[in-house]
Each structure stands twice: as C-alpha cells, then as structure tokens.
Amino acid sequence: MMIISLLIAFVIGALIFGAIYQKDAWGNALGVLVSFWLGVASCALIVFYSVWISGGYDPLNIINTTFIVLICCILLCYFRQGNPFLCVQGLKFSFLFVLVIFIGWILMNGLSHHNFYGDWDAWSFWNYRSRYLVSAGYHWKDIFTYDAQAKHPWLLSYWIVFGWSWLGEQSYAYTFLSAQFFGLMVLATVFISIWYLTTNEFIAFVATLWLASMPYFLLHSISQYADVITASLILLNLVLLFHLYQRKVKSDALLLGLMLGIMAFSKDEGILSALLIIVLLIPWLRKSKDFYAPCCWGLLLTIFPTIVVKCWMLPAPSGVNTINLSNIGDWHRALYIIQYFLFVLRKPFYGGALIIPFGILISFLFRKSDKQDVIMAWFLMIFIAVFLFLYLVVSGNLPWRLLATGERLVYQILPVMMVFLFYRLFGNFQK
C-alpha cells in the first residue's frame, strides 16, 4: 500500500510537473524529486480539503477526491499540451546514486529496531494527529483545544491519513515506511543538489554517503518527525531558487511558488524558511517583474492550509512560551546556546558534522563567493540568527528547550550546510 500511495503521489506530481512545463521542457533527477514532493503535498491537500469541507474524516471521500484530482490533472496536462513523462525524460542512470540510497536504506532498516513507532513526538504529535483525525469524527477540531497541536502545519499527518484511507486501517507499518521514504528523500535531495551544483557525481556520492552513515541522521530520519520533510524541502527550494536564477523562466517561478507553499505546510521552520527565501528573492524580482505573478500564484495555491491552521485554528495562548526581551543582553545565556550547538556537533553520534561549519569558514580563505554562495550564506545566517534570538528571548527552561528542539534544528539545516560546504570547495562558480 505504501507503494500504491507513492505511485499515486508520483503520478499526480508528474502530471502537475508536465502541465507546468509544457513549453520550457526540462527533466532530470531534480524533476523527479520535485514531482514526488508535488504529489505528496497534493495527497496531503486532498485530505485537508476533504476533512475541512465535509466536516470530518471519511476515507471514501478521500479516495473519490483522489480520483477526481487525478482526472483533473490528466485534463490539465492534456489541455496545456504538457508531457506527463517530462520529469523522467532527461533522467540518467547513476550507479552511485542507487548504491548510496541502498546503503542508507539498509542502515535505516537496521536502526529502526529501536524506533519502529518513532520517537516521542511521533506518538504524541504527528501520528497522534492522524490518529485523532481518523478517530474523532466530526469532533476533529477539538484537537486544537490543546494549543501545542496548532504549533505546526499538518503535511506529515495528512500524508499518513491519506495512506491509511487507501489501506483501510491505521497501520504502523505505513508510518514507519513513510519515515524511511522521507529519510531517503533527504539523501536523494543532497545527492542530486550536489551533483547539480558541482556536476561531480563522485563528490555527491561521498557527501551523501557521509550523511547516510551519520548515526544521528539515520535515527532522526526514522523518528517519524516532520523535520525530515522540512530538511528535504529547504534544500530543494534553495536549489529551485538557483534554477530560477539560471534559466529565468516563468514556469520555474510558478514551481518555486508552489514548493514554497508546500514547505510552509510542513512545519513552523518551513514557514520561516519560505519567508527567508521570499525575502532573498525580492531583490531579484524587483528587476524581473514578469516573475512576480507566477511566483505569487504558485504560493497562493499551496499556502492556504497553513494559513487556516496558523490563523483560524489557533487556540488562546497557554502562556507557557512568553517572550522576555530583557534576555537579549544576557551574554551567559547566549554563550550557553552557542556552546550547546558546538557540543552537539562535536559528539561522535554526529559523525564529524563539526567539519561542516569549520570547513565553510576555512573555504573562505581559498575562494571568493558567487551569487549562489551568497544566497546560501545569507539563508543560513538568518535562519540560525532567528533561532538563536528565539532561544535567547523565550523564557522557560533553556537547557530543556535546547535538548528538546536544538538537535532537530541541526537536522533541518544539516543538508543545506553540507551542500554549501561542497559547493564552496567543488562548485562551478559563476561570476
């Protein structure tokens, strides 16, 4: 059933991809990756609209809506004279890619003995939401009386509900295999991004193998958290941004808008990342005004569920997370936060991840920066600065907060930092 869900997702994604690019054809591994995400998000959106419009969970409704969406996508592709196989047209077979994904899968499977049901938040948050949606019937909105449930958008939970609808039961195996799939998607995104940016397949292989062997990466990938989805989408959206800069095609702007909305639908950090990429995009859009409209349309098509959860479903604040601006001047607190992250990266569990920040800093001695470099550097700096600021000003037990959330943040930006390092050292620079 996992394969059927993925197949449906991929077909929908490939049809949307084909409809977007009927004139400006491109297709390669990046296209396949994008098609998968478009499809996964479409399936999650089907569940969202189905539950929201009909007032409660109904598997038959979701299955029927999926068929309607499939037919609409086929018609859209047909009338726009698109090619549904466009995303796989330029695909080249890469033995190293298959090898590294296979190694990652073997290791994830081995380690999942510990994590068949995922970690804490999988039970009490992501899978819990899916479970609640399926069990609570027309009372599903009551979940938002517990304010933590309104914290993050629902992409992962909706994807699980989508699979359960087709399966006809609430299967643990589905959540477990979904986590593995998303974990492998992060590996695939890193491989394809480095290959795309450096045109060096061997370097992409070594980098991805390094990531695939990190115990922390593997265990967190199978934790069944939405961080895995966010990590993959942050990197993918940055690469799509570079793609837009290089090709300067309106369809790319539409695709980027769609994917930014999907990223915002994954987690709160996804919303922040989408905002950051939009901010980084604005100076370029001011010069290329033709790209405003497609980018905004794309974003509008996928951002709606996030707005619903963040604006309309938000319960009254519990008062647990209060902002204390007087902490800004607290250097001990700031030092503690920085020390914590350096300590985390130093652990053997992170498999030498400390090389990445130091490698990036050292690389500035050897090479000047280009446009893509600057964008990645700004993105990482602002992303890290925002979270350092939040850790600084949000009152409460700082060690506990860092312990509970710090390592997840590292997971989310680890792929981007890794790609940044390899682009700095092996990239084809554009002056």
Next chain:
Amino acid sequence: MKIAQYALIAMLFYCIFCNLKISTAIINRGQKFLDSSDEFPGTPFLFLKPSLTHVYHAGYYADHTPANPDIDPNYARNFQTAGFALAPTFLDHENPWKYSFVIVHLSHPEALANILKQWPSRVMSSNGSNIFLLQQIKS
C-alpha cells in the same frame, strides 16, 4: 585549493568509516535486545519486527490488546470514541516498566470529570486542563 579538497575527502572517508562502526554497533545492540525478547515470535519480516516498546504503545493504538491488564482496552477505545487519545510513553529505555505513564490529551471539557470519576487514583499531575499523567502502570 586542491589540498583543501583532498583533505576534506580524506577526513570524510575516515568519518564514514567511524560512523559505520557506530551505526552497526547500535544495530547489533538492537538485534540483541530483540533476540532476548520472546514477546513477538514468528514475525516474518525482521525489519518490521516490533521491539519491546510495542507494549507501551498498545494503549495509543487501542486496537491492540495491551500487554498490561491494568489498562482495559475497551476503556482505551472509549477514550478514542469520546474524542480522547492515549499516548503512552516511557522515559527509561533500559528499564521501561519502571517509568511507564499514560498521557491523556483531553478534547472535551467533560473528560476531566470522567477521568477523575473513573480513575481517581491514577491522576498524578496535569498541565492546564489538557494533559494528565496517570500513575505508573507497573513498577
């Protein structure tokens, strides 16, 4: 520049070697942990074989009969149909029975009254009116 590139690649291969050693050690430890358990014999796919943690999630996935008779599956199911959900968890991986709790997320105002009425001795603490930690299941 070339020196930096070669240095990085060399370091990465060393890291990959060490990482694989750590990862396989964790995998082996997990395998021993599973082998020592006779809770779930005959599971056809090794990688799908649930670990001991299964029992603690039994209440969460209320379709399965919990291993602990203290938790009545029907009671758990009633929670679900009333709009509650159970998310049992454990805090100590080495000795999980010692610290097993059930977290109840309340979705209806009347839930608090129901819990206090039916399980008065179980309520240990609450976070607002939303989460209740029920007393440890088994020590």
